[in-house]
Amino acid sequence: MKLFLKNILMTVLAVVSFVSVQAQQATKKRIDGVVGVVGNYVILDSDINNTLIQAKATGYDTAKLTRCELLGTLLENKLFTHQAIQDSIVLTDEEVNSYMDGQIDRMVEQAGSIDNVVQFYNKKSYEELRETFFDITKENLLASRMQDKLIKEVTITPEEIRQFYNKIPKDSLPMVGDQIEMAEIVIKPEITKEQRQAVIDKLNEIRQDVIDGSSFASKVYMYSEDKGSIQTGGLYTIDKKTQFVKEFKDVAFSLREGEISKPFETEHGYHIILLEKIKGKDLELRHILIKPKPTAEALEKAKTTLDELRIRILNKEITFADAARQYSEQKETKQSGGILLDRSGESRFELNKMEDRMLYEMVSNLKVGEISNNTLVTDPTDKQYYRIVQITNKIPQHLADFSKDYMQIRYVALKSKQNEVIGKWIADHIKDTYIYINDDYQNCNFKSNWLKNR
Incomplete structure (x- = not known):
């Protein structure tokens, strides 16, 4: 759940209202709306409310969430941000704006148009929307970068992974959801x-x-x-x-x-x-x-080329892997026969955790050996290309197995070790950082010693 809450903060708090208040404004007395302060950063009652609302919107069972847990995670986020500033961690406006572009694009997908997004957040214009989100996005990215700095040297050995797995009670082994392995062929429109x-x-x-x-x-x-x-x-x-x-x-x-x-x-x-x-x-x-842009004719030619190649594969004139090696224009996957890998280099994708929603829509209903329809894709740099994907293997939902799910277990074990490092860092830095917790939350059983009295 802790990982879930951190994900909520990084991907959701950038779309809730943000109020910047200096710590000097906080006193021992109740300040309307302020529930916590970490260094120069303030947490409002509305931040907790909005995080809870957004958690519900993701389908998470919020009955399991308490306001104390939400506040604890928000306090962590502010501590990371505060220390990132102290450590002079560099974050350019380009990086903030690029990340914010992606978030706004996802909002537009859900709302139907940018005007609907502007209206939903009660802003007068797109420019005001971006201005509102900029500071909170920057804050969350700084927090993330601070955590990355803390764990970048953390490694884990195969023996540590085995020990981690063996400590899990057999009746508590995690369930691995349905997984797929897949390959792609990409044809790009020519730019003359x-x-x-x-x-x-x-x-x-x-x-x-x-x-x-x-x-x-x-x-x-x-x-x-x-x-x-x-x-x-x-x-x-x-x-x-x-x-x-x-x-x-x-x-x-x-x-x-x-x-x-x-x-x-x-x-x-x-x-x-x-x-x-x-x-x-x-x-x-x-x-x-x-950016040079392909003509409509070039796009249509790329589509036709891939359509014809797909038919050849379906007619068994050529295998998907051979077609990828010979014709695909995606250099990252071409030589491997189109095999797709995730960020960790693993070929298995847990279906319900795929971040690329367009790719998910292309493959979610396919059987092993089936090929998706030809789809126009726009990548993060706004380049367009056509893509087909074949499911090469499916692994049904199952309890985690050390040999079969080694990479997934390694990921969880490494995360656990990283969390230990982060937890110790939080404990050490709480001692030396100004912390204010509103009286309403003095009885919270925080995982970290935010109250400094236990």
């Missing part, structure tokens, strides 16, 4: 040299306009396709450790103050950069991103 050159020519035209006196920021509003920086006029502050693609940083650090780069390509598209200021190790810059 002429289309790429048209983007380069446009960026050169914009560059010349700025050299001749036009505002770079105004050009960003007019032309840039980087959602994460449009509202700031393309502005970023980066150093050599900032998590931008190498090609972007190479160009940025080759410029002089006031210089505008020539168009260059990254995996995201084509850019130009204006380096405004060099401040020690930091660069203040603005950039414009334009």
